[in-house]
Amino acid sequence: MRILMILQGKYGNRIVKTITAYMPPQWKLKIHSFPDPLPVINEDSLNNLLPKQLPTADLLLSLAEDSRVAELLPDMVDLSGATAVLAPVANRSWLPPGLANQIKRKLEQKNVTMVMPIPFCLLTETDSDNELIREFAQLFGRPRVKLKQEQQRIKQVTVLTDAPCGNTRFVAEKLVGTAVKDAYFQAGLLHHAHVCYATMVMDRQFNDTLMHRSGLAIKQAVAEAIKAINNR
DSSP states (O other): OEEEEEEESSHHHHHHHHHHHHSOTTOEEEEEEOOSSOOOOOGGGGGGGSOSOOOOOSEEEEEESSHHHHTTHHHHHHHHTOSEEEOOOSSTTTSOHHHHHHHHHHHHHTTOEEEOOSSGGGOOGGGOSOHHHHHHHHHBSSOEEEEEEETTEEEEEEEEEBOTTSHHHHHHHHHTTOBGGGHHHHHHHHHHHTOOOSOOSEETTTTEEHHHHHHHHHHHHHHHHHHHHHTO
16 A cells, blocks of 8 residues: 655654554555645645645545645645545644535545544544555554453553554553553553643534543553453
8 A cells, every 4th residue: 555644734743653663564655745834825826835746645644734735635636646535633723624525525526535533543444445544444543452461460562553643552561560450541641641632622523622532542442452351
């Protein structure tokens, strides 16, 4: 799979590092960065931000912090040849719902699948039938871990699916030695220690903050892993 990451701002840097470090050897990763901040432009000159060409890609991953970059996604699909787009939402101002739906409709007309996990670490294989997105979500998305215990303490944590920012691996490493009964609560504390980039603004769709949704995802992953141990 050929992945093209679109960067603008600081948000995507940690995601690039995580995916580069742990992606399968057959994946190929290319990056295109837009200026941060973007220059002052009007709607008529927005296309001036587009490069003349982009690397050929199968999956386009949009990690920009300015909604004007998101507006260019259909054009970037044309330039790269991508057949699937991941546009995670860590902050609604980066990709407002109305704009997201507009872009998704444009891409559907091109037979391109677009998925918008809110936030990125809530992505699962069931979010799409697209094989590229499903392949990506097997390794990066909603956290999944496997635990081994010894004398009621966590001996080992194996990461099955990592949060794209690397939060899951951070939590997994720090959980070793923790009492099993405390692991769920400790996972939530460790999640915040890794500095989640998801917004703390209350989200209307979920009546919750996106950061809290992210923290709950790793806690649930640990809870599911503990349940698996107890059911053996």
